[in-house]
Amino acid sequence: MGTARIGKTYLIKAIRSRLQEMVGTGSKSPIIVLVPTGVAAFNIDGVTIHSGLSIPIINDSKRLDINKERLKQLQDKLSDQAFSERNNEPFGGRSVILFGDFGQLSPVLDLPMYADNKRDALSNSGLAVYKQLKKVYKFKIIQHQSGNSKEQQELKGIFLRLRNGEPSIEDWIILTTRIEDKLSVIERNEFSNALFLLTKWSEVNAVNIDQLRSLDVPIAKIQAIHTGGNEAKKVDSDTAHRLKACILLARDARVILMANLQTEIGLVNGMMGIVQEIIFSEDQGPPCLPIAGLVSFDNYKRPTITSLEGKKVVPIAPI
Numbered sequence: 001m002g003t004a005r006i007g008k009t010y011l012i013k014a015i016r017s018r019l020q021e022m023v024g025t026g027s028k029s030p031i032i033v034l035v036p037t038g039v040a041a042f043n044i045d046g047v048t049i050h051s052g053l054s055i056p057i058i059n060d061s062k063r064l065d066i067n068k069e070r071l072k073q074l075q076d077k078l079s080d081q082a083f084s085e086r087n088n089e090p091f092g093g094r095s096v097i098l099f100g101d102f103g104q105l106s107p108v109l110d111l112p113m114y115a116d117n118k119r120d121a122l123s124n125s126g127l128a129v130y131k132q133l134k135k136v137y138k139f140k141i142i143q144h145q146s147g148n149s150k151e152q153q154e155l156k157g158i159f160l161r162l163r164n165g166e167p168s169i170e171d172w173i174i175l176t177t178r179i180e181d182k183l184s185v186i187e188r189n190e191f192s193n194a195l196f197l198l199t200k201w202s203e204v205n206a207v208n209i210d211q212l213r214s215l216d217v218p219i220a221k222i223q224a225i226h227t228g229g230n231e232a233k234k235v236d237s238d239t240a241h242r243l244k245a246c247i248l249l250a251r252d253a254r255v256i257l258m259a260n261l262q263t264e265i266g267l268v269n270g271m272m273g274i275v276q277e278i279i280f281s282e283d284q285g286p287p288c289l290p291i292a293g294l295v296s297f298d299n300y301k302r303p304t305i306t307s308l309e310g311k312k313v314v315p316i317a318p319i
Ligand SMILES: Nc1ncnc2c1ncn2[C@@H]1O[C@H](COP(=O)(O)OP(=O)(O)OP(=O)(O)O)[C@@H](O)[C@H]1O
Pocket: 002, 003, 004, 005, 006, 007, 008, 009, 010, 011, 101, 143, 144, 145
């Protein structure tokens, strides 16, 4: 266990390469790295928990059961030397190392382990399995030192205290010197492309509309095609697997992928990019669905096509 940037990913990679050396470089890997999100999977060359265990992405807790068949599928992908079957033990006797930081993501559709609330049966089984893990190692030295200046050290201290719920008055005083109104115009401009962290969809929508307006280009209002009847039309995007009834798009707009399109090549939930073109069929335009949006993703080095303007883009088609 360890806080942000302390070296968890680095150690996972080191363990993987050592185990690979032990089974021989030509053999199948003896381990599979399962992670909760597509971005993390791409960064660490692993697979998402859902993909690795063939768990469908639907809100049905019964299907989260990691049964024998799912473990068998995993076993097939691994080197024969990985482990033998011990059916009565958790994970069929396979060795499991959990890495994490309780101060980062909260569990999805579950309670944090420290919560006192009443749990359902599945959550209880998860906790019981967790408690069988015998050893805990805590990382102590943050390996990633982006700077040793007084400011950097101060900020690191503030983050650590905030994550532990122990901020001090001094921390608050320092943070209040960084409120937008107190910064010079030059310094404010440095944050013009910064990511906004907002708590409500209404705030997100307001910021997005402001940003689109500031591009000063025509904005396409694109309406979804509804095939599920009137009731389906009314549901919000959270219920409709994040599909919106209407979206606003423009050339040069910043966009974010909100699904794992192809994890192996890095087209994962959370990737950000810029819309370069929106292509409609002949004689069509907004509010019809386009054939595709051509997006240039930040730091993306995998297969692309080249737009008419010579930009390396990925076509994102409506679903
Ligand atoms: N033992 C080490 N020696 C040298 N550099 C290291 C070591 N461990 C980690 N680093 C470097 O420190 C940085 C942070 O490490 P890493 O990404 O593994 O942290 P993490 O705990 O996985 O972070 P996060 O929780 O934010 O994902 C990386 O740049 C990594 O290369």
